Amino acid sequence: MMPLLYNTGIYFYHLMIRVSALFNTKAKTWVNGRKDIFSRLKTTIDPEKPLVWFHAASLGEFEQGRPVIEAFRKAFPGYKILLTFFSPSGYEIRKNYESADYIFYLPIDSPSNARQFINIVNPSLAVFIKYEFWFNYIRQIHKNRIPMFVISAIFRKEQHFFKWYGGWFRNQLKSVNQFFVQNEASKNLLESIGINQVNVSGDTRFDRVASIAAQQKENAIAATFASGNRVILGGSTWPPDEKLLLNYLQHKPQHTKLIIAPHEIHKEHLSAIETMFEQFKTIRYSGADANDLKIANVLIIDGMGFLSSLYRYCDVAYIGGGFGKGIHNILEAVTFGKPVIFGPNYHKFSEAVNLIQKGGGFAIQNETEAKSTLDQLLNDRHYYQQASGICKSFITENTGATNQILAAIKSHLKI
Numbered sequence: 001m002m003p004l005l006y007n008t009g010i011y012f013y014h015l016m017i018r019v020s021a022l023f024n025t026k027a028k029t030w031v032n033g034r035k036d037i038f039s040r041l042k043t044t045i046d047p048e049k050p051l052v053w054f055h056a057a058s059l060g061e062f063e064q065g066r067p068v069i070e071a072f073r074k075a076f077p078g079y080k081i082l083l084t085f086f087s088p089s090g091y092e093i094r095k096n097y098e099s100a101d102y103i104f105y106l107p108i109d110s111p112s113n114a115r116q117f118i119n120i121v122n123p124s125l126a127v128f129i130k131y132e133f134w135f136n137y138i139r140q141i142h143k144n145r146i147p148m149f150v151i152s153a154i155f156r157k158e159q160h161f162f163k164w165y166g167g168w169f170r171n172q173l174k175s176v177n178q179f180f181v182q183n184e185a186s187k188n189l190l191e192s193i194g195i196n197q198v199n200v201s202g203d204t205r206f207d208r209v210a211s212i213a214a215q216q217k218e219n220a221i222a223a224t225f226a227s228g229n230r231v232i233l234g235g236s237t238w239p240p241d242e243k244l245l246l247n248y249l250q251h252k253p254q255h256t257k258l259i260i261a262p263h264e265i266h267k268e269h270l271s272a273i274e275t276m277f278e279q280f281k282t283i284r285y286s287g288a289d290a291n292d293l294k295i296a297n298v299l300i301i302d303g304m305g306f307l308s309s310l311y312r313y314c315d316v317a318y319i320g321g322g323f324g325k326g327i328h329n330i331l332e333a334v335t336f337g338k339p340v341i342f343g344p345n346y347h348k349f350s351e352a353v354n355l356i357q358k359g360g361g362f363a364i365q366n367e368t369e370a371k372s373t374l375d376q377l378l379n380d381r382h383y384y385q386q387a388s389g390i391c392k393s394f395i396t397e398n399t400g401a402t403n404q405i406l407a408a409i410k411s412h413l414k415i
Helices: 002-020 025-032 037-044 059-075 088-094 111-121 135-143 167-173 184-192 205-215 220-226 239-249 267-276 290-295 307-313 350-358 367-379 381-397 401-412
Strands: 051-056 080-085 102-105 125-129 148-153 178-181 198-200 230-237 256-262 282-284 298-300 316-319 340-342 361-363
Touching: 002 025, 002 135, 002 167, 025 088, 037 102, 037 111, 051 059, 059 080, 059 088, 059 125, 059 148, 059 205, 059 401, 080 088, 088 102, 111 135, 125 401, 135 148, 135 167, 148 401, 178 184, 178 401, 184 198, 205 307, 205 381, 205 401, 220 256, 220 290, 220 298, 220 307, 230 239, 230 307, 239 256, 239 267, 239 316, 239 367, 256 267, 256 307, 267 282, 267 298, 316 367, 340 350, 340 367, 350 361, 350 381, 367 381
Parallel strands: 051 080, 051 125, 080 102, 125 148, 148 178, 178 198, 230 256, 230 316, 256 298, 282 298, 316 340, 340 361
Antiparallel strands: none
């Protein structure tokens, strides 16, 4: 009964997206990206070369798995890499990613699609990143005796695996050869339902951000703008975050500038930010001039792909999303030793919870708390250095997950 209900749900989900594609751009991109998918797979993938398949739901999961993909590329050059995405927000941004040989959307999870996909791709090993489980694919992988890993996973007791009705879903997880989870709580949950093939390896994003910091990419525009000033960087901000940062600037803190990198960079949002900060001298990154950078108060990042390298130029990072569905990536700032501030919706992010406990992260509820926290960090040098040191140590203490996963992959490959 449960397989029938699952496949019926998948069918109607697919139907809903196809209907949405008539008037929704993202849904249309999702549908168009899967047109002729199997013929394109057949003509692109070389069946004579061994292949390992990595799957990421979207961009965030990709970034989580990226250190493993790149480490695998270096360690096993004889294998081709297939990278698939479920969401356009991952595929469209990373469709030219140089460390994968083949990049495709994942066909919808029907029994026939899963069977056809696995027959064409014929992976030597499959790696699912974090927490996307497509049960027809899992069944087909298991049926073909292909080793299967889930990496950087997090499990919570609210998930259906741990409910009274979750027996069928729990059985599917038993097909996974190895789970690499981020924390002990996830391991304990899996063991409570009889799944013992679990390693606590940590979060591979720590390895990723550590490598970003080590590369030390220079950015002349950000360096010129920041020179001689205290800088706050608002990363992946939404309108409530931007309003909060505006409120702080309006208190006219001396020698303080703002770099703002909004989560959405469409022209309407960028114009809205310029209007919001109209009392200050603003400049867009794409139109930056050296003289204007020196006198500007607000630098608006209107491009994508380089936010992580900008955090080195700030003193404090404010990470957006905490007044919405949840905060965005804090580790890209933390790896540079920058204390991070964010809104109240952070509890699902273990790195934020842990960093607050240690003293390198700060959750705020409103503009008053934001001002108080920023003032203390920017004006009390000892307090700032202590928080910064905690951030650096936090990254160092949590690196190494990639090497653990790579060792396990090697043990399952025929080398």
